[in-house]
Amino acid sequence: MPSALANVGRLRRPLALRPWTVLLPVIVTCAALAVGLGLIAATGASIPRTVSAFWIGAFGSSYAIGASLNRAVPFALVGLGFILAAKANLTNVGGEGQIAVGGILATATALHGADDLPRGLAVAAPLLAGTLAGALWGGIAGLLKVRRGTNEVISTLLLSFIAVNLVYWSVGSVNLLRKPQTSASTQPESLEIPDLTKLPMLSSDPSSQLHIGLVIAAIAAIVVAVVLTKSAFGVRLRAIGLNPLAARRAGVSQNLQLLALALAGGLGGMAGAIMIQGDQYVLKIGFSSNYGFDGVVVGLLARGSAVGVIAGALFFGFLRSGGMSMEMMARVPSAVVWICQGLIVIAIAGSSAWLDMRRISAGRRP
Amino acid sequence: MSASVVRATSEPNFDQEGSRAILTLSGVTKHFGPVAALTDVSLTIERGEVHCLLGENGAGKSTLCNVIFGVHQPQAGAMRLNGEPFRPADPAESLACGVAMVHQHFSVIGTMTVVENLMLGQVHGRLPRRAFAGRIAAISRAYDLAVDPDRRVDDLSVGERQRVEIVKCLIRDPVLLVLDEPTAVLPPTEIEALLAVCRKVAASGCGVVLVTHKLAEIAKIADRVTVLRQGRVVDSAPMAAADMGRFVHAMVQRDISSLGQGLAASVGVDNRAGASVETRPRLRPCPGGKDALLVDAVSFVDPQGVQHLDAITIEIRRGEIVGLAGVEGNGQSELGAVLAGLETPSAGRVFIGDREVTGAKPKVITAAGAGVVPEDRHASGCILEMSVAENLFLGDLRRFSRAGLVRRGPMAAAAADLMRHHDVRAAGPLAPMSSLSGGNQQKAVLARELSIDPLVFLLAAQPTRGLDIGAVEAVYARILSARAAGAGVLLISSELDELIAVADRILVIFRGRIIGEQPAHPSARETIGRLMAGEALKESA
Numbered sequence: 001m002p003s004a005l006a007n008v009g010r011l012r013r014p015l016a017l018r019p020w021t022v023l024l025p026v027i028v029t030c031a032a033l034a035v036g037l038g039l040i041a042a043t044g045a046s047i048p049r050t051v052s053a054f055w056i057g058a059f060g061s062s063y064a065i066g067a068s069l070n071r072a073v074p075f076a077l078v079g080l081g082f083i084l085a086a087k088a089n090l091t092n093v094g095g096e097g098q099i100a101v102g103g104i105l106a107t108a109t110a111l112h113g114a115d116d117l118p119r120g121l122a123v124a125a126p127l128l129a130g131t132l133a134g135a136l137w138g139g140i141a142g143l144l145k146v147r148r149g150t151n152e153v154i155s156t157l158l159l160s161f162i163a164v165n166l167v168y169w170s171v172g173s174v175n176l177l178r179k180p181q182t183s184a185s186t187q188p189e190s191l192e193i194p195d196l197t198k199l200p201m202l203s204s205d206p207s208s209q210l211h212i213g214l215v216i217a218a219i220a221a222i223v224v225a226v227v228l229t230k231s232a233f234g235v236r237l238r239a240i241g242l243n244p245l246a247a248r249r250a251g252v253s254q255n256l257q258l259l260a261l262a263l264a265g266g267l268g269g270m271a272g273a274i275m276i277q278g279d280q281y282v283l284k285i286g287f288s289s290n291y292g293f294d295g296v297v298v299g300l301l302a303r304g305s306a307v308g309v310i311a312g313a314l315f316f317g318f319l320r321s322g323g324m325s326m327e328m329m330a331r332v333p334s335a336v337v338w339i340c341q342g343l344i345v346i347a348i349a350g351s352s353a354w355l356d357m358r359r360i361s362a363g364r365r366p
Numbered sequence: 367m368s369a370s371v372v373r374a375t376s377e378p379n380f381d382q383e384g385s386r387a388i389l390t391l392s393g394v395t396k397h398f399g400p401v402a403a404l405t406d407v408s409l410t411i412e413r414g415e416v417h418c419l420l421g422e423n424g425a426g427k428s429t430l431c432n433v434i435f436g437v438h439q440p441q442a443g444a445m446r447l448n449g450e451p452f453r454p455a456d457p458a459e460s461l462a463c464g465v466a467m468v469h470q471h472f473s474v475i476g477t478m479t480v481v482e483n484l485m486l487g488q489v490h491g492r493l494p495r496r497a498f499a500g501r502i503a504a505i506s507r508a509y510d511l512a513v514d515p516d517r518r519v520d521d522l523s524v525g526e527r528q529r530v531e532i533v534k535c536l537i538r539d540p541v542l543l544v545l546d547e548p549t550a551v552l553p554p555t556e557i558e559a560l561l562a563v564c565r566k567v568a569a570s571g572c573g574v575v576l577v578t579h580k581l582a583e584i585a586k587i588a589d590r591v592t593v594l595r596q597g598r599v600v601d602s603a604p605m606a607a608a609d610m611g612r613f614v615h616a617m618v619q620r621d622i623s624s625l626g627q628g629l630a631a632s633v634g635v636d637n638r639a640g641a642s643v644e645t646r647p648r649l650r651p652c653p654g655g656k657d658a659l660l661v662d663a664v665s666f667v668d669p670q671g672v673q674h675l676d677a678i679t680i681e682i683r684r685g686e687i688v689g690l691a692g693v694e695g696n697g698q699s700e701l702g703a704v705l706a707g708l709e710t711p712s713a714g715r716v717f718i719g720d721r722e723v724t725g726a727k728p729k730v731i732t733a734a735g736a737g738v739v740p741e742d743r744h745a746s747g748c749i750l751e752m753s754v755a756e757n758l759f760l761g762d763l764r765r766f767s768r769a770g771l772v773r774r775g776p777m778a779a780a781a782a783d784l785m786r787h788h789d790v791r792a793a794g795p796l797a798p799m800s801s802l803s804g805g806n807q808q809k810a811v812l813a814r815e816l817s818i819d820p821l822v823f824l825l826a827a828q829p830t831r832g833l834d835i836g837a838v839e840a841v842y843a844r845i846l847s848a849r850a851a852g853a854g855v856l857l858i859s860s861e862l863d864e865l866i867a868v869a870d871r872i873l874v875i876f877r878g879r880i881i882g883e884q885p886a887h888p889s890a891r892e893t894i895g896r897l898m899a900g901e902a903l904k905e906s907a
Contacts, residue, residue, distance in 0.1 A: 226771070230771045230772065231767075231770050231771050231772065232763040232764065232766075232767045232770055232771070232772050233770060235752075235756060235760070235763060235772060236760070236763065238752065239749055239752060239756070239760055242749050242750075242751045242752065243745075243746075243748075243749040243750075243751075245708065245745055245746040246745070246746045246747060246748055246749050247749065247760065248708060248728055248746075249706055249707075249708060249728050249738065249740065249746045249747075250728070250760040250761040251727070251728050251729035251732060251760075251761035252760065252761070253727075253729075
């Protein structure tokens, strides 16, 4: 046995730890940042002010750090869902919609009944409701995939559009979640959820908004990592993702794909619930402002690793906080902020794809 | 590789005026990553000769063809075409230089007619359909290649499609025609016709390279034989000066008389006349013996409405091997998919032992005691990217799980045991399946399926395809031992000689129907061959 196992190491990817596999993405990302700064200079904003605005927004105070970490939570959860489904060769791009339905159900549960529950349950009930709503949303796409072979990229994306419009509807109608209209200027949004249903804060520092969503995301990351790498479920997911026919022949049920999309959706729904219960407290149009789509990008960049998702989520969380601050304090147009973010994503994805291509062409077999 | 490699080819002489050589290769070497597919290959193909490339699977025959046709570029060595340096960057350049190739897998478009397919890439601007049809007719006549220019390719038989491929090559007036394993897909009757076409093409002054692993064909057609083993030329001789035993030895490094009937069949030689005529007792299935498999009037119509199986009935007793003969594409794949539980029959019932499994999931079929060795092990037999251990126990993970987590240690240990028992050679149980040779992958699949306990029925679909002779021998041994242990075996193969050598009786499938049963005896070969081509049906119709 030991002699048989001793040879296995040689079969691992040979390029994994060469210095330039780490250096290249860093260099390319710096180049992307340089281009971004050039663009910012071209809009007439001052570079030093922009940089300091970014710093203040992202890291400048305990409030800024807390807000950045809070922003990282939905990115992490959606990204984890993405890599879970990706293990079964499913591309879940429906994070935005899953956040939306999660937010709706969490708000509804929080406003209607949850505050009658004891403290712990009052927080857990909306969180669970949001998670289940997201799981249902992902599960619909899963059912279509397993029963009808519908491409999950299409179905999750279209279901997102439906979900985002469900938010419009539910905050637009007083019969649903819209707060009572007292004057013509009443915004189409829900009432604030009761204090009892808000997520507890992690820090006693009143200026920090950091809530326990961070802990939930960390636990989710550990669970997803263990499931994907250690569990029988993970092995079966991988099998069905790599070769559905051979997996079926070996007795792996195709319904696993449904389950994978439902779990991914559940994580998205949980992200939506956390966004409402953690810092927004009010359901309004566009409350999910592209967190779901950026979460997909986080999942893509992580390339199947839960640690990668956490790193990417933190990166995006701080980037978004800093970006918003650049917009407000340094008057950088929001379009340019988005362009900079896009450049960085392309730099990271492009350099890793390039490294992959080199590795494949080096080891290609007939 | 032993030091006593025979290199019969002399160094090609590029300077010789008026040489008959069309193509000369000298020292051609091709690596794919760390794998050497061709090493220092030198050979000469002459005008008007049929040059057979012989070798086991993985010997480098296809790679050599692809180098000649410009699909791959060699890392070292040189080629000369008609004396000029020849270094094609892609197939288009080869075609332009007069080198044409018929691939193992056809490259015609099914929804277009024959003439439309032939015009592709040949004509520009206004379509000279009529003039083109004339040229096709002329080629058809000259080479006895019957093709109907106005039929859709989808409606053609495999043999007809192959003729279209050949016409597609000949229409370019090639100086060299390369055919990669053209006989593998043909019924015995059409093989003769194909060989005759090759002879005619060569007679017209064109060089013909014919790749095969069947020696019987070589005896009929070859002018010169070059044998490849592990990417090297190990023998090359004019046919007249050599005998089969020499080529067999060069190819598999074993003496022809040491090969049993089944193995001899797998390299395409007829060993009945040899000293080792096998006197394996054929089992007479005892009347009243228990059924291993009952397929009762099963039909299968795919979602597109194409009927692949038409009221097929097969009964297999325990302890017998039933061969299913037929040209590929006559419903064997679909029958395999139905028996594996991957497709649900449209009508009829399936029993494993005395348990009905009609339309049951693969898990249930496995639980009923049916092992399945699928015809395409990469498509449904194993998962290349996963480890050998995971492949062996994917259906049985629970055995190694505690609280849902897989205990990798015990799983690897059990896998190592099974691998040792079935002689699966790999770096270890955690090595990815893709790192194994084809033969070891197949042995791993067999190991998994044969460890079903109790094994009532084994479906072995094309189990020796693409394997070298050592692996073929191992696969036969496993199938025979499954029979000895009381399992009924359905052996699906397009190699008639393999079935005659291994099976107890042979059923013939043609266009989704069982059209005859014959004893697995060499004397029935001709009858079975005719049944495979559907001729008995035409006569009775």
